[in-house]
Amino acid sequence: xxxxxxxxxxxxxxxxxxxxxxxxxxxxxxxxxxxxxxxxxxxxxxxxxxxxxxxxxxxxxxxxxxxxxxxxxxxxxxxxxxxxxxxxxxxxxxxxxxxxxxxxxxxxxxxxxxxx
Amino acid sequence: xxxxxxxxxxxxxxxxxxxxxxxxxxxxxxxxxxxxxxxxxxxxxxxxxxxxxxxxxxxxxxxxxxxxxxxxxxxxxxxxxxxxxxxxxxxxxxxxxxxxxxxxxxxxxxxx
Numbered sequence: 001x002x003x004x005x006x007x008x009x010x011x012x013x014x015x016x017x018x019x020x021x022x023x024x025x026x027x028x029x030x031x032x033x034x035x036x037x038x039x040x041x042x043x044x045x046x047x048x049x050x051x052x053x054x055x056x057x058x059x060x061x062x063x064x065x066x067x068x069x070x071x072x073x074x075x076x077x078x079x080x081x082x083x084x085x086x087x088x089x090x091x092x093x094x095x096x097x098x099x100x101x102x103x104x105x106x107x108x109x110x111x112x113x114x115x116x
Numbered sequence: 117x118x119x120x121x122x123x124x125x126x127x128x129x130x131x132x133x134x135x136x137x138x139x140x141x142x143x144x145x146x147x148x149x150x151x152x153x154x155x156x157x158x159x160x161x162x163x164x165x166x167x168x169x170x171x172x173x174x175x176x177x178x179x180x181x182x183x184x185x186x187x188x189x190x191x192x193x194x195x196x197x198x199x200x201x202x203x204x205x206x207x208x209x210x211x212x213x214x215x216x217x218x219x220x221x222x223x224x225x226x227x228x
Contacts, residue, residue, distance in 0.1 A: 004159075033215065042220045043160075043205065056215070091159055104150055105216055107159035 002026070004108035006092050012114045018080040021111045024073055025094030033105060034067055034077050035091040043091075049075065050097065082115045089113070118143040122206050122219035129196055129226050137191040137222045139180075139206035147208040149173075149182050149189040150216065154203045163191075163204070196226045 005024040013019055025032050033048040047057040052069045060067070064083070069075040079086055089112050093105040123138040141149070148167045152160040164173030169184035178193045189206060206219040 043218050045215065045218075048215055093160075104162040104165060105160075107161070109159045
C-alpha cells in the first residue's frame with residue numbers, strides 16, 4: 001500500500017507569496033493531521049481532521065494559515081502571505097479511527113519550506 | 117491534560133553500547149504509548165507501541181514496557197548500531213479524539 005504522500009518535497013519562495021502544501025492520506029484512514037517541525041519549537045500539531053471535518057485547529061499559528069480537506073483523499077495547508085518565520089518542515093500524517101486510542105499515525109516524508 | 121516528558125539530548129554512544137532513553141507521561145484514563153523514530157530527511161516512523169499496562173512493545177531490537185505505576189515508557193536497546201542514529205520521539209494517545217501527544221524528541225548519535 002502507498003503511504004502518506006506529500007507534495008512538493010521542497011518549496012522555496014519569496015516572502016509574501018502564497019504557499020500551498022498538499023497531502024494524500026492512506027486510503028481508508030479517517031484521521032488526517034498537519035504538523036510543523038523546527039529546530040527551535042520541535043514538532044507542533046497544527047490541525048487535524050476526522051472524516052474531512054476539522055476537529056482541532058488550535059495549533060494554527062495565525063490567520064495566515066488555513067487548511068482544508070475537500071474529500072477523504074486530499075488535504076491542503078495554505079499560507080498566505082508567507083513570512084520567513086514560516087520556514088520549517090511540514091508533515092502530514094493519517095491514521096485509522098478504528099480503536100482510536102491505539103492506532104498509530106503514519107507520516108509522509110514532509111515538505112521542506114523555505115521563505116526568503 | 118495529557119503530556120509527555122523525554123530526556124534531553126543529544127545522546128552520543130559508541131557502537132554496541134546499551135541505550136536507554138527515558139520517557140514519562142501524565143494522562144487521564146488509559147492511553148496507548150508509542151515510540152517513533154525519525155531518520156535524517158525523513159518523516160516519523162512508528163518503532164513500537166504498547167496499549168495497556170505491563171505490555172512490552174518491541175521492534176528491531178528496541179524494547180519499551182508500559183509501566184503504569186511509574187508512568188514511564190523507557191526505550192532500550194542492548195547493542196546500538198551506527199544505523200540507529202536518529203531522533204526518537206515518545207508519544208501517547210490523546211484520548212477519544214485520535215490525536216497523539218509527542219515529546220520533544222531525543223537525538224541519538226552512534227559512533228563506530
